[in-house]
Amino acid sequence: MKRILLLLYIISTVLTANGHEYSDSVLLERIFSFQRNYAHDVNGFSTNVYLKHLYNTKRRNATLWLIPSMYPLAKGQRKFLSEQYNHFTFNDVDNYDNLNQVFYTTIPRNKHTMSTLFCYLTPDLYNETIYDDHVLSPFNRYNRLFYKYTTTDLGNGKIRLDFRPKRVMNTQLVKGQAIVNYATGRIEQIELNGEFDMISFHTISTQGDHGARALMPQLCITDVTFKFAGNNITSHFEVAYDCPTTLPDTMSLKINRQLMDSIRPFSLSEEEELVYQxxxxxxxxxxxxxxxxxxxxxxxxxxxxxxxxxxxxxGENLFSKTKSSTENGYVWLSPLLDPQYISYSKSKGLSYKMRLGAHYEFSKKTCIDFNPKAGYNFKLKQFFFTAPIRLEYNHKRRGYLDLIVGNGNRLSNQYTLNEIAAIDGEDSQWLNEDLHIFRDLYAQLKNYYMITPWLGIEGGVTFHHRRSQHAAKLGSFGIENDYKSLAPSVSVKLRPWRAAPVVSIDYERGLKFDKFNLPYERWEVDASWKRRMHRLQVFNARIGGGLYTLKKVNSFMDFTNFRDNNLPEGWDDDWSGNFQLLSSSVYNESKYYIRGNISYESPLMGLSFIPLLGHYIERERIYLSSLLINQSRLYSELGYGFSSRYISMGIFAGFRNIEYQEIGCKFTIELFRRW
Structure with missing residues (x-):
């Protein structure tokens, strides 16, 4: 009897050790906890990295010209090989300093191409996202609800873990398998299949064995396929970490084939040798x-x-971002023809913008930035620009001096129409013209200093010159057509603790002397809060209000935190906190406002789960915004938006109290935004 019981115990132990019951729960928990329990922080870890890319252009046409960084492949040879030898110093797995020491390529004039592939060099398996800010990892506990797992016991303490999305194969999800050490939860080898931003990828990675190395690949091999408008380009790249040859950190970049041959950690393939030949x-x-x-x-x-x-x-100026760097700074210019700088909304129509950036460091504490942007609105037929220059003189205290020059937004002055009606009659033909539209040229000089981590003070002065588009005609009616204002201002910014909302209190007083004929006094309070949650979810909330306590000229209400924006920034900056259907005239006609805006963003929410269509949805967002101004009922907007590899689009409905008013949309082109 004892022998039978012992035999039954041994059989049950073996079944338990090889069954799925313990693997699907215990194994996953050990994987999710591996980084915390076993792996060291990678901050400060450095390694020598060898990288090679083989590009093969299978099909191409003239549209390849239009894709940033792809023009070297648009003509000439169809196969190219590039090699690099770098020294990486990690702050974390997906944030590292890259010192490129040796480089060689068969691409004419030593050009780089398909720069978007560099984010696939180091998959961060245990983080919430595998590559930078996209692709949810199946090995992070917060993403578990998106994946289905099955396990197979391979013996010797090794488990094969197969994973795939539970519902649709969304672009933010991957499928594949991993070989996992059951005792620790360490991923030893991983195979991934996915698609993101026009790139289909297949990755096989062998991970390091201990400490910080266990969080990073030892050898990573990735095959990608890019297909667009009839073009078909494949790339095979291999990355080897912990290469034995260490070059001096002071060595400047060398484009040297012989040196690359001497430090390459493994041989080239036959196909790669043929490319060199x-x-x-x-x-x-x-x-x-x-x-x-x-x-x-x-x-x-x-x-x-x-x-x-x-x-x-x-190639470099028309379709690609241009950048020039020196030891202490850089200058860059957005492409002259770039679809992602095109946007449309019902209230503003079609617009196109460009950007320029420049940065120079005088020392570790002092630097200067110049980031102008300009655009043209086809509906308004007006060119807009803003040119901010910032001198940062105390990085620790965020001390900086800002000078901003721009031509602002078009302003409407309804009181001008009232004056015309009083002079020329209620049926005057000029009431149908845009005589009430003024253009605004402004300049601001401001200084900000963070006194404590939770208190900052900003002081400055603002100049505005508002002039009618039809100054001569208004002059013939004897109506004022030219206004200048000069106003000192002070702003207090509070953030009691790190996760708290940022609260600002602004005061501005317009002076009246000499040619400055627009005295006023304005107060504003604003609180904004952005909460980044797990699984790339973001919650935005904003509430605020403002009023004029002095306004001798009843026109040109110009609030700091409630204004129209003719040069919007895009999905993240502009689509939460603004009203999409509101007429531009509303922003400067009320002596006070109270507004509130909330939005919630998630990569997998509604459309993402629809077959076929849901595959391409990267992020989704819902909006609710409300506004109260004088002589108007409560105005609200309810909206839904999504972002994909092609476009970002939002649909908004406007309401007065609960009465439906109108519906409209806004979109920006996202094609090759990350390229």
Whole structure:
């Protein structure tokens, strides 16, 4: 009897050790806890990294020109090889400083291409997102509700964990399998399949074995496929960490084939060797042609150089972001033709904008930034610009001096129409014209300093010059058509604790002297709160109000926190906290306002679960905004928006109290936003 009981105990133990019952719960918990229990913080960890890319252009057409960083592949050879040897110093797994020490490529003029692939170098398996701010990891406990897991015992304490999305294969989710150490929950090898932002990827990664290395790959091999408008490009890249050769940190970038051959940690494949052989034969042919041109140097050389310069100029300036860097700073310019800078809304119509950025560091504590942006609104037929320049003189206390110059928003002055009606009659033809529209040129000089971590003070002065678009006609009626104001201001910003809302109290007083004919006094209070939650969820809330306690000229209400924006920033900055259907005239006609805005954002909410369509939805958002101004009922907007690889779009409905008023939409083009 004892032998039978012992045999039954051994059988039950074996079944328990090899069954799914313990694997699906205990194993997942150990994976979710592995980083906290076993792995060291990677902050300060450094390693030598070798990277090689093989590009193969299977099909291409003229649209390849329009894609940022892809123009080197738009003509010429169809296969290219690039190699890099870098030194990485990690702050965390997806945030590291990259010192590029050796580089070699067969792409003409040593160009880079498909720069978006670099975010796939180091998959962060235990974080909520695997790549930067996208693709939810199946190995993080907060994402567990999106995935279905099955396990297979491989013996020797190894478990194969298969994972796939529970519902639809959304672009923020992946499927694949992992080999996991059951005792610790350490992922030893991982295979991922997914698709994000025009890229389909298949990744096989072997992870490190202990400490900080266990959080990062030891060898990562990724195959990607890019298909768009008939183009078909594949790339195979391999990344090896902990390479044995350490180069001096002071060594500047070397474009050197012989040096790369000497430090490469493993051999090239046969296909890669053929790419180099073909490249070498072309170089040899070019040298032969150069020797011929030494005898007849005229037309061929000039034509070739001119063609190369034209190609670079078009590719780098027309369709790609241009950036130039020095040791202490950089300058960049957005592409001249970039679909992501096109936006449309019912109230503002179609608009297009461009951006420029410049940064220079005088020291570790002092730097200067210049970030102007400009745009044209086709509905208003007006060019808008704002040119802020910031001198930061105390990084620890966030001390900075701002100078901002711009032409502001168009302002409507309904009192002008009342004056015209009083002079020319209620049926005056001029009441149907835009005589009440003024343009605004402004300049602001402000200084901010954080006295304590929870208290900051900003003081400054603001100048406005508001002039009618039809100054001569208003002058013929004897109506004022030119206003200037000069106003000192002070703002107090409070944040009692880190997770608390940011509260600001603003006061501005317009002076009256000499040619400054617009005295006023304005107060505003505003509180904004952004809460980033798990699974890429974000909750935004904003409430505030303002009023004029002095206004001798009943026009040009110009609030700081309640204003129209003709140069919107996009999905994250502009689509929460603003009213999308509100007429621009409302912003400067009321002596007071009380407003509230809330929004909730999530990558998987509604449309994401619809088959086919849901595959491409990256994020979704719902909005509720309300506004109270004088001589008007409560105005509210209810909206829903989504962001995809192609566009971001929102649909909004407006209400007066509970009475439906109108519906409208807004969209911006997101195509190749991350490229």
């Amino acid at each position: 073909h490249f070498d034969s072309l170089r040899h042919a070019k040298k032969h042609n150069d020797s011929i041109k030494a005898v007849m140097p005229m037309m061929l050389d000039k034509h070739s150089n001119a063609s190369d310069r034209t190609w670079d100029m078009l």
